[in-house]
Amino acid sequence: MTNDASFTHHAGVLAAQGFRTAACTAGIKTSGKPDLAAVVNLGPDFSCAAVFTCNQIKAAPVLVSQESVANGQARAVVINSGNANACTGEQGRTNANAMARDLAQGLGVDNSDVLVCSTGLIGEQLPMDVVSAGIHHLCARLQDDQAGESTAADQAAAAIMTTDTVPKTTVAVGNGFVVGGMGKGVGMMAPSLATMLVVLTTDAKATPDMLQQALDQAVAPTFNTLDIDGSTSTNDTVVLMASGASGIEPSQSELNNAVLSACDDLANQMQADAEGVTKRVTIRVRGALSDAEALEAARVVGRDNLVKTALFGSDPNWGRVVAAVGMAPVTMNPQGIGVAFNGHTVCERSTGAAGAREVDLSAPDIAVEVDLGTGSTGEAFVRTTDLSYAYVEINSEYST
Template structure:
């Protein structure tokens, strides 16, 4: 179950021929209403792709009837011609569905700096429109068509019980590596049959991404194409409480974010960095981010070495203005073993078994307040270097 789990949505995933591999590369998600509420969050990178430029404008009125997504080309740094390609894609969807182009969002992923095979993309749109369906298979086909170096399609579904009936929230995402702050390199479409207005959708989406995708930092890189779209059809006839909607959208995003980390390029460990007892959430996040950015920490985890000295060294790089703490009070635990207490050696690192599973829990206790944050990252492996040096992407 995916973007077709909620009532009022159809999806398709087809092969337009953008990828040399010949695998599916064009996805379409359509909101059949009765409402056409939409909200979106984009990369904060100042260098953005033409699809982001287009979609930012298209979603401004809080409405969208369709999202068209492609892999096999990011359409970034492609100049005015690239923007025309994005526009032409929206027009092709509008013509195939009998709607206005301004109600069509566009999202692309792939290599930067190269023009898309736009004629193939435009020709593929009617094929996608012709295979739209509201069943599981269609949702999975869409999730598969947006994959790049992903090894599996990523989908998630949650439901909300309301006095007026059940509301469903479903989603799909792609992304593996280049997962970074203020959105991973990823495309994500979330659908719901909740009967909500644009303001409610926007509030729920922003809260959800801040606590999920923004806390995934695979390799510190921030993409030029990150796009998360939420569409609401109102087809359930039920309006959940704002907090319930936010919770369900957050749960779907969290589920998808975990799947992104688990499928990150070349990783052998998923690392959860929890910073506890910080003065503020921002302070905790800054410390967690400093640890997650360390190649030395990440390479040590790859080598199954709970090297707390490298962790402490990263914690110490955060300025006192950002995160007040006493370096001589820091505790570090790895998989529950407190290897560092009060800034010095404590339990033996030999007690930590990092080879047993992919999951690694690093906890840094600042002893400075009561705020806590968990950030997700991966280890640094030979496979990461290989994947990112052996071919352009």
């Protein structure tokens, strides 16, 4: 975020012109914290694109939103925390549709122009009485003029939190246009709670195809490189809405850059706030036959519990990195693996380097670099975390 006054005032989803947002405590969360939010596109354009979880088990709101966004248009998104509305069968589908309908009626738009996101416990039906009352309340608040207001955007970012410890908002400034956004979670990081959710807004003029292309290229190196525990939730959703209110028509590459910047910022915030984190770890793999193979190898290392526990212990145990990478189903030179921790070479040609055991990993950021030794230039990275006592504690607490 810059120090530019015009952006410190308009944070998150209100950083872009042509949007309104509201949040409230509907009573879905037993904690009594805020649990419902809506973001509304005031136009003049209503272009929209989205990316959804690749988990085969998709929550009801994902199925509903996939249908609604198919035509590239959306006027609003309604989001609840405290309940994922996943594994809830026909009733869950009915409830997700009801959420869209309730907001659409309040705004005077078509049901199919409202997307729905939910995050929280899997397998429970939504308490539709309080959800409907909450949406009714949101509609009233959305009538207010929010020009110059940053409170509403911050409140919306707080209302979509589950076990996040801080709200996550972002602003990226393009050439005459702005991309704003908010997000929560990361993968299935939460204890029995699902979902990373992101809502991005822009006042650029852009077609749905442009938005989808910008989103796809941005998600790959940001949210898709974030691999805290290898899990993909039933609810993961990233939505990008464009109002066109700036009147600026950016090139595809200008739009791409701004969306990428916003996603990168949110992904970093998610990594830093992942459960039980004591280390932020980047695994970069080089020397693979292709970028795709490098990514696959990086994921195997980043998901390895023995690597993650070693890093929790600040232990430069490169043998675990080599053993992990050797499991990756990609081409490598088994006698030619290189490993570096924080820029210090600890393994060359699959053999320990001098001083390898003395590398200091006590700081909270750890960079792991692996060269697969094929001589090719395939490269990729993932962001992960260590595996700590706190991770076990948070994730083993009873769900009910």
